[in-house]
Amino acid sequence: MKTSSDTKEKILDLAKYHLQARGYYAFSYHQVSSELGIKNAAVHYHYPTKSHLANDVLIRFMDWFKECTLGPEHAGFDPWKKLDWLIAIYRDNVSGGNQMCLIGALSSDYLMIPDSLKVALNDTAATVRKWLTSVLEEGLKTGVFDFKGKPSDKASLILTSLIGVSQVNRTLTENAFEQVIEQIKQDLIR
Amino acid sequence: MKTSSDTKEKILDLAKYHLQARGYYAFSYHQVSSELGIKNAAVHYHYPTKSHLANDVLIRFMDWFKECTLGPEHAGFDPWKKLDWLIAIYRDNVSGGNQMCLIGALSSDYLMIPDSLKVALNDTAATVRKWLTSVLEEGLKTGVFDFKGKPSDKASLILTSLIGVSQVNRTLTENAFEQVIEQIKQDLIR
DNA sequence: GTCTATACCTTGATAGAC
DNA sequence: GTCTATCAAGGTATAGAC
Numbered sequence: 001m002k003t004s005s006d007t008k009e010k011i012l013d014l015a016k017y018h019l020q021a022r023g024y025y026a027f028s029y030h031q032v033s034s035e036l037g038i039k040n041a042a043v044h045y046h047y048p049t050k051s052h053l054a055n056d057v058l059i060r061f062m063d064w065f066k067e068c069t070l071g072p073e074h075a076g077f078d079p080w081k082k083l084d085w086l087i088a089i090y091r092d093n094v095s096g097g098n099q100m101c102l103i104g105a106l107s108s109d110y111l112m113i114p115d116s117l118k119v120a121l122n123d124t125a126a127t128v129r130k131w132l133t134s135v136l137e138e139g140l141k142t143g144v145f146d147f148k149g150k151p152s153d154k155a156s157l158i159l160t161s162l163i164g165v166s167q168v169n170r171t172l173t174e175n176a177f178e179q180v181i182e183q184i185k186q187d188l189i190r
Numbered sequence: 191m192k193t194s195s196d197t198k199e200k201i202l203d204l205a206k207y208h209l210q211a212r213g214y215y216a217f218s219y220h221q222v223s224s225e226l227g228i229k230n231a232a233v234h235y236h237y238p239t240k241s242h243l244a245n246d247v248l249i250r251f252m253d254w255f256k257e258c259t260l261g262p263e264h265a266g267f268d269p270w271k272k273l274d275w276l277i278a279i280y281r282d283n284v285s286g287g288n289q290m291c292l293i294g295a296l297s298s299d300y301l302m303i304p305d306s307l308k309v310a311l312n313d314t315a316a317t318v319r320k321w322l323t324s325v326l327e328e329g330l331k332t333g334v335f336d337f338k339g340k341p342s343d344k345a346s347l348i349l350t351s352l353i354g355v356s357q358v359n360r361t362l363t364e365n366a367f368e369q370v371i372e373q374i375k376q377d378l379i380r
Numbered sequence: 381g382t383c384t385a386t387a388c389c390t391t392g393a394t395a396g397a398c
Numbered sequence: 399g400t401c402t403a404t405c406a407a408g409g410t411a412t413a414g415a416c
Contacts, residue, residue: 164354
């Protein structure tokens with residue numbers, strides 16, 4: 001059965017890709033519509049404005065993130081495995097067509113996005129950071145991680161380096177991403 | 191004496207500001223010209239295309255960076271002071287109107303910038319990373335820093351987190367920048 | 381060195397036919 | 399749900415007067 005939401009989902013997928021490849025401002029309806037074989041007006045039918053579209057991309061990601069991290073599978077993960085799960089998301093971004101982090105891609109155009117989108121962006125960033133903080137706290141308590149400083153600060157450091165490296169991976173060096181991952185892990189053991 | 195390069199310099203200053211505030215793609219000649227009280231055609235006289243302008247902003251930054259780090263003043267700095275000098279650059283970006291790192295701002299539009307600009311961007315990123323690596327090596331040797339892993343990996347981690355946090359400082363939390371700085375320092379001592 | 385004027389393109393978005 | 403047609407806005411860039 002081909003439902004009406006079929007195209008809507010495909011639009012979200014493509015929009016997410018192009019948002020992460022080019023950022024909010026440079027991303028356009030034309031990119032999405034042409035790759036889908038439809039006209040830009042058809043995209044406007046599903047998502048009246050650009051900010052609606054970006055907002056739904058963000059909300060869908062946040063829902064997915066929450067579903068994963070709160071789900072039964074994650075409950076069985078130890079802190080290292082949870083961290084690796086997060087890293088894998090970013091590695092997929094980087095290797096799958098040099099994409100940036102969704103949060104970073106929208107943040108880099110922060111001055112140009114509407115306020116409503118900023119709210120969703122702040123929510124998403126807070127959700128990820130909060131989860132990572134709890135993972136670090138758990139690892140510290142169970143002794144599998146060993147580091148100085150506050151878990152919340154450590155979470156900010158790890159998250160910003162992941163965001164940063166997926167932004168400049170194309171610029172920095174051949175293999176900046178794996179270098180950063182290696183160092184993140186080195187700084188979690190003693 | 192008012193030289194011809196007076197306006198040219200002002201254009202570079204403004205272009206740098208707007209590049210770091212909005213990224214390459216969203217930044218425009220109009221922003222620069224209007225704030226300077228001239229027309230966009232006058233800017234084109236000094237810098238024929240957008241990529242010429244961005245290129246010169248980048249080159250000027252790289253020259254300044256090299257001049258500082260190779261100059262006599264820096265020779266007297268210990269590794270902590272050198273690191274603080276780099277951090278201060280980023281802190282100025284963030285506090286001076288929520289600007290991003292110049293490298294990060296251009297990297298986020300990497301798919302849209304011309305190849306010639308990519309070269310200058312890669313050069314600049316390599317220059318900074320190389321310098322930071324040498325600072326970390328020096329600190330490790332003299333015993334003022336203590337960390338696991340390779341200095342070059344550590345340099346990539348620190349640099350990407352600085353780039354990342356100046357990108358998402360406006361998104362993440364109230365004081366993400368100082369949190370990240372605090373953790374970077376915690377991870378350099380034992 | 382700066383101006384006016386203009387050419388040309390791409391966007392986001394809307395109206396209305398099918 | 400998708401189309402054609404169209405619009406206004408804003409961008410890069412050039413030509414030529416002053």
